Amino acid sequence: MSEANEPVDGxxxxxxxxxxxxxxxxxxxxxxxxxxxxxxxxxAKQAGITTSLSTYYFATLDDLLVAALSTVADDYTKRIxxxxxxxxxxxxxxxxLIVESxxxxxxxxxxxxxxxxxxxxxxxxxxxxxxxRENVAELAATLTGDRTAQAALVAASDGLCTAIxxxxxxxxxxxxxDVLDQAIRSSRGPRGRSA
Amino acid sequence: MSEANEPVDGxxxxxxxxxxxxxxxxxxxxxxxxxxxxxxxxxAKQAGITTSLSTYYFATLDDLLVAALSTVADDYTKRIxxxxxxxxxxxxxxxxLIVESxxxxxxxxxxxxxxxxxxxxxxxxxxxxxxxRENVAELAATLTGDRTAQAALVAASDGLCTAIxxxxxxxxxxxxxDVLDQAIRSSRGPRGRSA
DNA sequence: GTACTACTTGTACTAGCGTTCAAGTAATGT
DNA sequence: ACATTACTTGAACGCTAGTACAAGTAGTAC
Numbered sequence: 001m002s003e004a005n006e007p008v009d010g011x012x013x014x015x016x017x018x019x020x021x022x023x024x025x026x027x028x029x030x031x032x033x034x035x036x037x038x039x040x041x042x043x044a045k046q047a048g049i050t051t052s053l054s055t056y057y058f059a060t061l062d063d064l065l066v067a068a069l070s071t072v073a074d075d076y077t078k079r080i081x082x083x084x085x086x087x088x089x090x091x092x093x094x095x096x097l098i099v100e101s102x103x104x105x106x107x108x109x110x111x112x113x114x115x116x117x118x119x120x121x122x123x124x125x126x127x128x129x130x131x132x133r134e135n136v137a138e139l140a141a142t143l144t145g146d147r148t149a150q151a152a153l154v155a156a157s158d159g160l161c162t163a164i165x166x167x168x169x170x171x172x173x174x175x176x177x178d179v180l181d182q183a184i185r186s187s188r189g190p191r192g193r194s195a
Numbered sequence: 196m197s198e199a200n201e202p203v204d205g206x207x208x209x210x211x212x213x214x215x216x217x218x219x220x221x222x223x224x225x226x227x228x229x230x231x232x233x234x235x236x237x238x239a240k241q242a243g244i245t246t247s248l249s250t251y252y253f254a255t256l257d258d259l260l261v262a263a264l265s266t267v268a269d270d271y272t273k274r275i276x277x278x279x280x281x282x283x284x285x286x287x288x289x290x291x292l293i294v295e296s297x298x299x300x301x302x303x304x305x306x307x308x309x310x311x312x313x314x315x316x317x318x319x320x321x322x323x324x325x326x327x328r329e330n331v332a333e334l335a336a337t338l339t340g341d342r343t344a345q346a347a348l349v350a351a352s353d354g355l356c357t358a359i360x361x362x363x364x365x366x367x368x369x370x371x372x373d374v375l376d377q378a379i380r381s382s383r384g385p386r387g388r389s390a
Numbered sequence: 391g392t393a394c395t396a397c398t399t400g401t402a403c404t405a406g407c408g409t410t411c412a413a414g415t416a417a418t419g420t
Numbered sequence: 421a422c423a424t425t426a427c428t429t430g431a432a433c434g435c436t437a438g439t440a441c442a443a444g445t446a447g448t449a450c
Binding site for chain 1: 312361362380
């Protein structure tokens with residue numbers, strides 16, 4: 001708990017605030033213009049600062065994108081954890097989270113997706129994107145012990161999100177819930193692959 | 196059949212060939228450098244032509260990307276149709292298609308994914324990306340009459356693809372097959388949501 | 391042949407990019 | 421007070437981008 005939490009220096013506190021502001025501005029730009037629209041200049045303008053200040057805090061654009069994706073991933077992790085630790089129907093909680101991607105959180109979800117796609121090509125981002133999926137996997141593990149069912153749920157969650165974003169679908173909660181439920185349920189009957 | 200298939204003019208035939216070459220070059224660039232790396236200049240260099248020629252055939256970069264995504268989607272459609280029409284285990288065929296995304300076809304799959312992500316922001320591309328998913332949905336319809344199970348299979352296919360690309364997973368065929376099977380199978384038992 | 395059309399090139403323009411840097415300001419420590 | 425450190429600025433560098441355009445080449449039609 002005594003790591004880097006207490007900014008003894010008042011200037012450092014302001015600096016951290018700036019950093020957060022810049023990351024917010026970055027996400028705003030991704031939401032508005034896509035990941036391709038992120039430049040030191042557009043971000044700086046969005047944040048109301050000078051370009052050089054943006055480079056002062058994030059020397060390279062990559063640093064900026066990594067920071068932005070990390071922040072988004074952290075938020076997502078928190079949401080998932082809330083569902084896992086919460087008292088309610090976890091599967092329904094997950095469904096609500098997914099449906100939200102098509103509603104008010106659409107732009108946000110789109111931004112997340114663009115950053116995640118970016119991750120496929122940048123090792124630095126890949127680690128963050130992976131942790132993302134592991135959060136859902138963890139939630140899945142609380143719902144079933146069957147590893148295949150867990151994997152199906154994770155995959156279905158991701159695929160549903162894509163469907164909602166691309167198809168611009170109505171994103172009916174019951175529908176999403178049913179699909180997730182379908183994915184995790186198993187007849188566990190006449191099948192049983194050996195190895 | 197008598198639409199725009201017969202190039203009376205030999206020059207026009209060459210032109211169409213050029214167009215195809217440029218699209219190929221575009222896909223090659225996306226595979227190598229990502230969608231962000233697509234510029235008239237990089238594409239032209241890849242195709243071994245001048246920059247102006249690239250703009251002659253595709254006035255704007257957007258035109259080029261739309262054309263590229265359309266081509267890729269057509270290829271994909273053909274692959275899916277082969278599985279649907281083929282004699283073998285359709286689910287296994289789908290699994291093989293997905294696993295291929297992690298193997299030799301990784302770069303290709305990555306390119307497809309980047310273009311599809313791009314689609315979320317460009318209406319012109321969105322239609323193409325949607326047709327894509329409908330192909331898998333069609334395949335799913337041949338495997339089960341249950342609409343929820345169909346949706347689960349489509350979502351799982353997509354999610355698995357993402358997992359393989361981002362996690363750089365081993366992409367074991369049996370594993371993928373099992374997850375797909377899990378998604379489409381249903382106990383159809385004690386559940387039965389009403390509305 | 392000549393006229394026409396489709397294709398192809400080289401060059402040049404403007405605009406925006408990432409990044410650097412010397413200089414300036416303000417908070418902190420002593 | 422003074423030195424130190426953290427933050428902030430404005431200007432500039434070299435580079436690449438999209439695009440336009442006049443000129444040239446080569447098939448096609450008459």
